[in-house]
Amino acid sequence: MLPRAIEPFVNFVSLLRAHGFAVAPDQTNGFIEAIGLLGPRHMADINRAALAMLSIPKERTAEFDALFRAFFMGQTVAAPAVSGDEDEEVEAFEPGDGETDVPEGEEIEESGAEATIAESLSQRRFAERDESAVLREFARHAPSRLPRRLSYRRMSARHGDTLHMRKALREAVQRDGEVFTLPELRRKTRQRRVLLLIDVSGSMKDQTDATLRFAHTLAQSTDRFEAFTLGTRLTRITPALAPKNSDEALDRTSRLVADFDGGTRIGDALQAFLAVPRFAGFARGSAVIVLSDGLERGEPNALIDAVWRLSRMAWRVDWLSPLAQGADYVPQTEALSALRPYLNSLSDGSDTQAICHHVLNLARAA
Amino acid sequence: MAVRPSIAGINSPDGLRSALVGAQYLADEGLSTAAYLALALGKPLLLEGAPGVGKTEAAKAIGAVLGRNIIRLQCFEGIDAAAALYEWNYTRQMLAIRQAGNEYVNIYGDEFLLARPMLEALRSPESTVLLIDEIDRSDHEFEAFLLEFLSDFQISIPETGTVRAAQPPVVVLTSNRTRDLHEALRRRCVYHWIDYPDAALEAEIVMTRASSVVRATAEAVVAAVTRLRAEPLAKPPGVAETVEWAEAATLLHTQGNPWPQAFRKAIGVALKDHDDLTFMQPKLEAVLPSEAA
Numbered sequence: 001m002l003p004r005a006i007e008p009f010v011n012f013v014s015l016l017r018a019h020g021f022a023v024a025p026d027q028t029n030g031f032i033e034a035i036g037l038l039g040p041r042h043m044a045d046i047n048r049a050a051l052a053m054l055s056i057p058k059e060r061t062a063e064f065d066a067l068f069r070a071f072f073m074g075q076t077v078a079a080p081a082v083s084g085d086e087d088e089e090v091e092a093f094e095p096g097d098g099e100t101d102v103p104e105g106e107e108i109e110e111s112g113a114e115a116t117i118a119e120s121l122s123q124r125r126f127a128e129r130d131e132s133a134v135l136r137e138f139a140r141h142a143p144s145r146l147p148r149r150l151s152y153r154r155m156s157a158r159h160g161d162t163l164h165m166r167k168a169l170r171e172a173v174q175r176d177g178e179v180f181t182l183p184e185l186r187r188k189t190r191q192r193r194v195l196l197l198i199d200v201s202g203s204m205k206d207q208t209d210a211t212l213r214f215a216h217t218l219a220q221s222t223d224r225f226e227a228f229t230l231g232t233r234l235t236r237i238t239p240a241l242a243p244k245n246s247d248e249a250l251d252r253t254s255r256l257v258a259d260f261d262g263g264t265r266i267g268d269a270l271q272a273f274l275a276v277p278r279f280a281g282f283a284r285g286s287a288v289i290v291l292s293d294g295l296e297r298g299e300p301n302a303l304i305d306a307v308w309r310l311s312r313m314a315w316r317v318d319w320l321s322p323l324a325q326g327a328d329y330v331p332q333t334e335a336l337s338a339l340r341p342y343l344n345s346l347s348d349g350s351d352t353q354a355i356c357h358h359v360l361n362l363a364r365a366a
Numbered sequence: 367m368a369v370r371p372s373i374a375g376i377n378s379p380d381g382l383r384s385a386l387v388g389a390q391y392l393a394d395e396g397l398s399t400a401a402y403l404a405l406a407l408g409k410p411l412l413l414e415g416a417p418g419v420g421k422t423e424a425a426k427a428i429g430a431v432l433g434r435n436i437i438r439l440q441c442f443e444g445i446d447a448a449a450a451l452y453e454w455n456y457t458r459q460m461l462a463i464r465q466a467g468n469e470y471v472n473i474y475g476d477e478f479l480l481a482r483p484m485l486e487a488l489r490s491p492e493s494t495v496l497l498i499d500e501i502d503r504s505d506h507e508f509e510a511f512l513l514e515f516l517s518d519f520q521i522s523i524p525e526t527g528t529v530r531a532a533q534p535p536v537v538v539l540t541s542n543r544t545r546d547l548h549e550a551l552r553r554r555c556v557y558h559w560i561d562y563p564d565a566a567l568e569a570e571i572v573m574t575r576a577s578s579v580v581r582a583t584a585e586a587v588v589a590a591v592t593r594l595r596a597e598p599l600a601k602p603p604g605v606a607e608t609v610e611w612a613e614a615a616t617l618l619h620t621q622g623n624p625w626p627q628a629f630r631k632a633i634g635v636a637l638k639d640h641d642d643l644t645f646m647q648p649k650l651e652a653v654l655p656s657e658a659a
Binding site for chain 1: 369371378379395396399400402403404406407409414416417442443444446454456459460463464473505507543544549552553555556557558559598599600601602641
């Protein structure tokens with residue numbers, strides 16, 4: 001039986017675990033020891049001890065505070081609506097500054113004729129069967145064909161650029177101080193980070209489902225990967241794509257992203273992306289793939305400037321548009337034609353097959 | 367877990383806080399609590415925060431307060447045991463073998479061992495503070511290696527044996543959060559997120575660090591920097607930039623520049639990125655302090 005003094009703290013940790021915080025048993029020990037060391041003189045001590053010892057992720061501090069107040073002080077404050085892992089929604093650049101929401105367009109952008117329900121259903125079933133086969137094929141080939149870069153670690157090799165001193169010495173010791181061979185070191189390679197920026201506005205809505213499934217497959221087959229959705233806001237969906245089961249991942253994503261099928265403000269969303277230094281760091285040296293048709297409301301200047309800055313930081317920027325089918329495609333919008341010089345390629349992104357084909361050949365195109 | 371509630375005469379977070387003030391570092395309650403807990407429980411202290419917020423300075427101040435040397439290990443991508451732990455002096459060993467000829471020579475003696483920061487910290491844990499800087503710049507392999515080190519505070523050199531620390535050394539890790547650290551590493555540490563200080567505290571820091579700056583200037587500069595940090599900059603100014611900007615503007619002012627000019631001429635001390643400067647160009651008038659005392 002637990003001593004009555006520490007029972008509430010152990011129960012608090014169980015409450016945290018019930019809400020998805022991963023707290024190990026030795027952290028509970030540390031928490032209780034810390035409380036003992038601090039007195040505790042008031043509630044703030046317990047709060048700080050918990051923050052220091054229980055490794056609360058920074059994104060979930062608000063949720064933790066709400067649980068703390070509810071448990072220890074009986075206050076039921078309306079906790080911020082979170083479900084599972086919180087994403088990084090970029091609205092404000094300074095904490096506590098209120099939201100600077102990118103204003104929505106007046107009506108939802110819709111282009112093209114609508115198919116009848118029967119037609120679209122049959123088409124979709126056909127597409128689905130094909131699509132999962134394509135994605136499986138992609139997952140098989142991706143690890144070996146995605147672009148790679150040199151790492152800073154070295155490994156033993158027969159032909160390399162530096163001498164492997166440790167191995168040379170060990171062999172020399174065995175041979176009475178004589179050096180017979182010169183073992184060498186070579187730099188390893190590792191996969192480049194892939195950054196996926198997905199347009200989820202109304203004009204792209206037919207492809208959103210397929211694109212997200214592709215994003216999930218890509219997330220599972222690479223180790224360095226980040227994905228964001230662009231619409232009226234910027235949402236980081238990388239944590240949502242973590243589960244192996246694609247339906248669960250899509251479920252989590254749809255809960256995170258609030259601006260599906262809304263207006264399009266890619267330029268502002270990209271500027272928001274670049275404004276957060278941590279996100280901008282994801283783009284450095286990585287292969288950036290933008291999946292969008294480039295049709296947007298708002299000033300084209302924001303978009304052009306954002307893509308220019310992105311192109312300077314990234315290794316490659318590829319724009320895949322569903323309108324760019326055929327080799328003779330000429331961009332219609334002013335923004336996209338102004339962007340063209342900053343992109344490494346403007347290619348076909350109309351279906352999963354085309355996207356997979358392009359991504360697998362990124363390394364060759366470079 | 368060894369618990370030492372009192373270390374170097376400090377036995378409470380407030381005690382640590384006042385000692386840090388003596389070392390010219392103004393910590394808030396959260397940081398002093400976390401640092402005190404780390405020292406008392408013998409666990410490493412993990413400090414995360416935006417660049418320029420004072421993480422490395424905090425570690426140095428803790429070392430000064432405890433009267434110990436700081437051993438700094440700067441992490442980079444690809445750092446491995448040879449750079450962090452120890453390396454054999456291969457050329458010296460080969461020469462020793464050649465010179466010895468037919469006689470016996472022990473090439474694994476102490477004179478052939480190059481001790482790197484982590485081994486140095488293990489050998490004298492009572493007189494050093496190990497600062498592992500920018501751990502987020504290293505890769506997963508190094509994190510796994512660090513986990514091993516931080517759990518037992520002992521390493522085994524295959525040729526000579528195990529080196530154990532007599533008492534758990536004081537270890538401070540800093541991270542800029544450019545990537546997420548492994549859960550196991552975070553669990554082993556006492557964690558604290560350092561935020562930008564509030565206006566009053568930052569003005570105090572400016573006046574503590576830059577003796578030539580008066581209070582009115584410090585407050586004006588802090589207000590301006592707070593406005594700058596609200597903008598979407600690639601490199602928002604940190605606390606060090608605030609101090610230097612105040613100092614630079616004061617210096618220019620004493621040389622004859624009126625206040626608005628002094629601040630504008632010294633803007634390169636606060637904003638160190640060309641894109642940021644061009645972005646702020648049209649808005650500079652609104653952000654700069656108009657006058658200070």
